[in-house]
Amino acid sequence: MSDIRLDNITAAAVASFDGVPDARRRELLQQLVQHLHAYAKATRLTHDEWRAALAFLHRAGDISSANRSEFSLLSDVLGLSSLVDLLASTPGATPGSVLGPFHTVGSPWCENPADLTRDNPGEVVLLRGRVHGPQGQPLSDATLDFWQNAANGLYWQMDDSQPPDNLRCQLKVDAAGRFAIRTIRPQPYQIPTDGPAWHDVVPSAGRSAWRPAHYHLIVQAPAHRTLVTELFDAADPYLASDAVFGVRAALVRRYETTPDADVPVMDIDIVLAAA
Numbered sequence: 255m256s257d258i259r260l261d262n263i264t265a266a267a268v269a270s271f272d273g274v275p276d277a278r279r280r281e282l283l284q285q286l287v288q289h290l291h292a293y294a295k296a297t298r299l300t301h302d303e304w305r306a307a308l309a310f311l312h313r314a315g316d317i318s319s320a321n322r323s324e325f326s327l328l329s330d331v332l333g334l335s336s337l338v339d340l341l342a343s344t345p346g347a348t349p350g351s352v353l354g355p356f357h358t359v360g361s362p363w364c365e366n367p368a369d370l371t372r373d374n375p376g377e378v379v380l381l382r383g384r385v386h387g388p389q390g391q392p393l394s395d396a397t398l399d400f401w402q403n404a405a406n407g408l409y410w411q412m413d414d415s416q417p418p419d420n421l422r423c424q425l426k427v428d429a430a431g432r433f434a435i436r437t438i439r440p441q442p443y444q445i446p447t448d449g450p451a452w453h454d455v456v457p458s459a460g461r462s463a464w465r466p467a468h469y470h471l472i473v474q475a476p477a478h479r480t481l482v483t484e485l486f487d488a489a490d491p492y493l494a495s496d497a498v499f500g501v502r503a504a505l506v507r508r509y510e511t512t513p514d515a516d517v518p519v520m521d522i523d524i525v526l527a528a529a
Contacts, residue, residue: 264291313450321411326355328451330498339500344479344527346388351484351500354470356409361399364423367434368400374421376405376438380515381485383522385431385473392431393526396475399424400435402468407443436517439509440467442490445497463497466490471524478526485522 258266267287274280293299314324329335330352339350364370371378385396401422403409410416427433444463446452452463468484484500486493488508493501509518 264288267291310450310454313454317449322446323355324449324451326353327446327449328455330354330445331451331456333499336499339482347479347525347527348473348481348483348523349502349504350482351502351505352498353472353482354484354498356403356411357399357401357470357472358411358418358422361401361422361424362419364425366425366428366432367436368423368425369436370421370423371436371438372420374404374438376441378436378517379439379509380434380436380517380519381469381522382434382519383432383524385427385433385475385524385526387475387478387526388528392427392429393475393478394427394429394431396427396431396473396478396526397424398427398433399472399474401470402437402440403443405438405441407441439487439518440469442467442492461497462492462495464492464495465497466492466501468500473524473526475526477529479529481524481526483524485520487520 264287268284271280271283271287274283294304297303314328318324326335335352339352343349367382385393385398387393401409404413404416404421406413408416410418410420410422421437423435425433425435442464445465447463456463467487467490471481471483471485473481473483484505486501486506488506493506507520507522509520512519
C-alpha cells in the first residue's frame with residue numbers, strides 16, 4: 255500500500271500477515287495487531303508513552319534469567335495467566351490456576367506416599383487426595399508434579415540455603431488414584447517487587463504484593479487433559495487479594511484433624527477432564 259494513513263494503517267498491518275501458512279498462527283498475529291492498534295487509538299498513545307513502554311520491555315528482559323521470567327510475572331500481575339487458565343477450564347473438572355515462576359522440570363521421583371519434611375522447619379501436615387476422571391473412575395496411571403515454598407516463604411530458587419530438590423517431587427498415584435504427601439505447611443509470600451513488572455506497573459494502584467499460601471500441582475493421566483493448578487489454605491489472610499488472581503473457590507481447602515493421621519490433613523479430590 256503506497257499511501258498509509260490513520261484510517262488504513264491497521265488494515266494494512268493486519269493484511270501483511272495474510273501469507274502466514276498456519277491458520278492459527280495467522281489468527282493470533284492478526285488479532286494481536288488489531289488489538290494493539292485499537293489500544294493505541296483508544297488511548298491516543300503518545301511518542302513518550304510508546305518509548306517508555308519499549309524501555310519497560312527492555313528492563314523486563316534485562317532482569318530475566320534462567321531462574322526468573324519477568325515476562326511471566328507481568329502476565330501474572332495483569333491477570334493474563336489466570337485468564338488463560340480459566341479459558342482452558344472444563345466444567346466439572348478441577349479448575350486450573352497459575353503455573354508461577356518457580357516450577358522446575360525434572361523434580362525427583364518419590365515413592366507414594368511421599369515424605370518431603372526432611373529437616374525443614376515448619377508445621378508438619380499431610381496433603382492427600384484422589385485423582386479421577388469426569389465419571390468418577392480412578393486414574394491409576396496419573397502422575398503428580400508437586401512443589402511449594404519453605405517455612406521462610408521462599409522457594410529453593412530464591413534461597414541458597416535450600417537444596418535444589420527441596421519440597422518438590424514427582425510421584426505416581428496408586429491403583430485407586432490416591433496419593434499422599436507429608437510436607438510442611440506452605441506460607442504466604444510476596445511476589446518479586448524489585449523488577450519492572452511490579453515497580454513500573456502496580457504500586458500506584460495500591461495493590462497487595464502478597465500471594466496466599468498454596469501448593470502447586472501438575473497432574474497428568476493418559477487420555478486426559480493435563481491440569482496445572484494450586485491448592486490454597488482456607489485460613490490464609492490473603493485469599494481475597496491474591497496478587498496474581500489465582501484463587502478459585504474449588505481450590506480452597508482446610509486442614510482437618512482426622513483419626514487416621516498424626517498431623518493436620520488437607521484432603522482434595524482432583525478431577526481431570528477427558529482429552
